[in-house]
Amino acid sequence: MTSGETHTLQQREAAALMRTYKRQQVVFARGEGSWLYDEQGRAYLDCLGGLAVISVGHANPAVAEAVSTQMRQLTHVSNLFYTEPQVELAERLCALSGLDRVFFANCGATANEAAIKLARRRAQATRGAEAYRVISLERSFHGRTLATLAATGQPDKQRVFAPLPQGFVQVPGADLEAMDKAIGPHTAAVLLETIQGEGGIVPFSAEYLQGVRELCSKAGALMIVDDVQAGVGRTGSWFSWQSLGFLPDIATTAKALANGLPVGACLARAEVAAAFEAGDHATTFGGGPVVCRAALAVIDQIERRDLLRNCKERSEQLIQALTGLARVAFVRGRGLLIAAQLTEPCAAEVTARALQHGLVINNVRPDAIRFAPPLTISPDEITEAIARLSQALA
Ligand SMILES: *Cc1c(COP(=O)(O)O)cnc(C)c1O
Numbered sequence: 580m581t582s583g584e585t586h587t588l589q590q591r592e593a594a595a596l597m598r599t600y601k602r603q604q605v606v607f608a609r610g611e612g613s614w615l616y617d618e619q620g621r622a623y624l625d626c627l628g629g630l631a632v633i634s635v636g637h638a639n640p641a642v643a644e645a646v647s648t649q650m651r652q653l654t655h656v657s658n659l660f661y662t663e664p665q666v667e668l669a670e671r672l673c674a675l676s677g678l679d680r681v682f683f684a685n686c687g688a689t690a691n692e693a694a695i696k697l698a699r700r701r702a703q704a705t706r707g708a709e710a711y712r713v714i715s716l717e718r719s720f721h722g723r724t725l726a727t728l729a730a731t732g733q734p735d736k737q738r739v740f741a742p743l744p745q746g747f748v749q750v751p752g753a754d755l756e757a758m759d760k761a762i763g764p765h766t767a768a769v770l771l772e773t774i775q776g777e778g779g780i781v782p783f784s785a786e787y788l789q790g791v792r793e794l795c796s797k798a799g800a801l802m803i804v805d806d807v808q809a810g811v812g813r814t815g816s817w818f819s820w821q822s823l824g825f826l827p828d829i830a831t832t833a834k835a836l837a838n839g840l841p842v843g844a845c846l847a848r849a850e851v852a853a854a855f856e857a858g859d860h861a862t863t864f865g866g867g868p869v870v871c872r873a874a875l876a877v878i879d880q881i882e883r884r885d886l887l888r889n890c891k892e893r894s895e896q897l898i899q900a901l902t903g904l905a906r907v908a909f910v911r912g913r914g915l916l917i918a919a920q921l922t923e924p925c926a927a928e929v930t931a932r933a934l935q936h937g938l939v940i941n942n943v944r945p946d947a948i949r950f951a952p953p954l955t956i957s958p959d960e961i962t963e964a965i966a967r968l969s970q971a972l973a
Contacts, residue, residue, distance in 0.1 A: 588606055603930070603934055605617055605623070605934060607623075609637075610638050611636070612638075612955060613625055613636060613955065613960050614637065623939050624939065624960060624967060625952065627939045627941050627949065627950070627951055627952070630808075631916060632834045632835055632838070634813070634953060634954050634955075635877050635886070636955040639876075639877075641879070642876045642877060645872040645873060645875065649664065649868050649872040657863060658862070658863075663868075664868040665866040665867075665868065665871050667871070668681075668866075668878075669681040672846060675817040677821075677826055679847065679848055679852065680852035681844055681846050682697075682852075683845075683866030684843035684844065685843055685862060686843045687721075687805075688722025689724070689843050689865070691730070691770070692722075692727060693860055694768075695726055695727070695768070695770070697845065697854060697855055698768035699713075699767050700854045700855060700859060701767075701801065702767035702801075706764070710764065710765050710766065712748060712766050712767055713747050713769075714749070714761050714769045714770070715749050715750075715769070716749060716752040716775070717749050717752060718775055718778035718781065719731055719733075719770075719771065719778060719805075720733065720775070720776060720777035720778055721807075725744055728743060729744045729746075730770055752775065752783060755787060755790040758791055759794055762795070763798065764798070766798055769800060769801075770803040771788075771802075772807075773804060774808075774913055774916055776807075776809065777943070779918060779943050780911055780916060781911070782912060785823040788823050789823070789824055792825040801829055801851060802825075802827045803827060803829040804818075804827040804831075805831050806830050806832045807832055807833045808834055810832035810833075811832055811836050811877070812835065813835055813916050814913040815890045815894060816887065816914075822913075829847045829848075830846045830847075831844065831846070832846070835877070836874045836877060837873040838877050842865075843865070881954065886955060887954075889956075890915050890954045894914050894917065896958060896961050897915070897950060897964075897965075898910050898917060901917070901919045901965070904919070904972060906922050906923070907919045907920070908920045915950065915954060916949075916951050917949070917951075918943055918944075918948065919947065919950070926943070926944060926945055926946055926947055929971055932970075932971040933971040936967045936968075950964075
């Protein structure tokens with residue numbers, strides 16, 4: 580595709596699609612491993628991974644094989660019937676997470692919807708009709724459906740869609756006193772990310788998260804971890820809480836689970852999951868055989884290629900290299916979910932310039948850029964990413 584044709588595609592896009600996205604000026608045609616290629620065949624090093632989604636690399640052959648084999652065998656039957664891949668994936672996720680039961684959704688927001696409904700269902704059954712409130716954190720992100728938007732602590736995103744569902748309240752993050760004051764007999768659950776992703780890659784300390792865990796247990800409220808962005812190996816453990824010394828009652832994950840196919844999962848302790856009865860919640864597509872085969876292939880790759888270890892090692896390498904760069908004030912995050920705080924609010928400009936130098940990143944805040952590369956990224960590719968970023972920062 581020539582630049583003239585790219586221009587035409589932009590015009591066609593504007594004429595055919597709703598204006599919900601501000602897109603970077605590139606048309607991607609294919610990918611391989613950590614690399615993306617535009618229509619002219621120009622290579623870009625992908626340090627964003629489709630927003631923390633591409634866990635085992637673009638066009639991963641094992642995932643492609645698993646998906647195409649399943650496509651030829653059975654694509655969909657609905658949840659009125661049993662299919663083996665769904666059960667197999669649920670078993671794997673329970674074993675990896677330490678939680679006991681799974682509900683499959685279709686994305687992060689619908690996994691969170693399931694979590695919120697489960698928490699309310701359980702609170703209503705065990706603690707009375709008044710115990711429906713969900714406490715989340717300021718600057719959090721939990722999705723774009725109305726309920727998950729109500730839980731999302733970003734008033735700018737909420738205001739234009741008022742009125743939102745009731746029973747959601749936000750408190751400042753990293754503030755146990757504020758959480759203590761907010762939790763009470765009417766609290767069904769606390770919903771939080773261990774690292775706020777869309778909020779700017781803001782990690783919370785183990786002490787704070789363990790403190791929230793204790794407050795929840797004391798009040799009889801459930802603790803829900805939204806691991807949609809941080810789960811499935813992204814922080815160097817299968818789930819982000821596993822390196823932080825606590826276990827939530829409910830957890831959700833989605834982004835990295837099927838390497839680009841849409842999937843979401845809501846996991847819970849058995850006693851909590853028991854609140855759902857047949858007919859309480861459902862989805863047409865969730866847990867279909869094709870996405871479940873993809874997710875099983877992803878889990879298999881993470882294990883066989885020791886990608887949790889690679890994640891931790893590349894994380895150290897990336898943090899160290901970023902820390903030395905001019906115009907980088909400091910670096911934050913865990914595993915391969917990292918933000919570089921810039922000395923000026925020029926993240927959008929840096930992101931656009933990086934793209935010109937063949938590096939894909941994202942401006943997660945006006946003054947911070949985000950890295951969420953595939954967990955398969957190599958030491959040489961990290962070095963190359965830093966070289967390209969240095970040019971963009973120059
Ligand atoms: C991306 C994200 C969501 C929403 O996921 P979708 O698949 O876009 O619905 C929810 N929570 C967190 C923490 C996310 O990063």
